[in-house]
C-alpha cells in the first residue's frame with residue numbers, strides 16, 4: 198500500500214520538523230479547506246512552496262473547496278503532483294479533469310460518504326485517481342465509515358473489467374484494522390492523519406502501513 202500522511206493534525210508551529218518526521222512517506226496529503234465547502238479553513242497553495250523547500254515527496258492535494266476551477270493554476274504552479282477536487286463542488290467534472298491534466302498535473306475526484314459511487318461512471322476512463330472519503334470531509338480524528346468499502350469494491354471491479362488506469366485512495370479514520378479492510382476491498386493508497394500524528398515513531402508506523 199502507498200501511505201499518504203495527512204499533516205492536518207500536525208503541530209503547525211513546527212511544520213518543518215513535523216514534515217521531516219514523516220520523510221519516509223513517498224506521498225504527502227494536503228488537506229485544503231476553504232471554510233465554505235467545509236466549515237474549517239486550513240491552508241492554500243502557498244504551503245506547497247514552503248514545504249517544497251524541504252520535501253520532494255509526491256504532493257497529493259485534496260481540495261475541499263467551492264468552485265475548485267479557480268485554484269488549479271496556483272496548485273499546478275506551486276508543485277502539485279495530484280489535484281483532487283470534490284464531485285459535489287463543481288458543475289462540470291469532465292471539464293475540470295481535462296483542465297487539471299492540461300497543466301500536466303494528475304487529476305483526482307473525490308466523493309463524500311453520502312454520494313453514490315455511480316456518479317463517477319462517466320469519468321472513470323480519464324481520471325487518474327479516485328479519493329473515497331470514509332469520513333465526512335472537514336476534520337481529522339473521525340471514525341471510519343464502512344460504506345466506503347462497497348464503493349472501493351465497485352471501482353476495483355470496474356477497473357479490472359475495463360482496464361482503467363485510475364488509482365483508488367481512501368481517506369479518513371484509517372488505522373491498522375481499517376487499512377486491512379480497504380486493502381482487501383481494492384484500495385491502492387491510504388491517507389492517514391491522526392493515527393500517525395498522535396504518535397512519535399512515525400516513519401516506523403508508515404512502514405507498517407505500507408506492509409499491511
Ligand code: DX5
Nearest residue numbers: 334335337338369370390391
Ligand atoms: C478530512 C481529511 C482527511 C483527514 C484524515 O477532511 O480529508 O485527510 O485529515 O485524518 P484522519 O486519518 O485522522 O481521519
Ligand code: ZN
Nearest residue numbers: 228259368388
Ligand atoms: Zn484528505
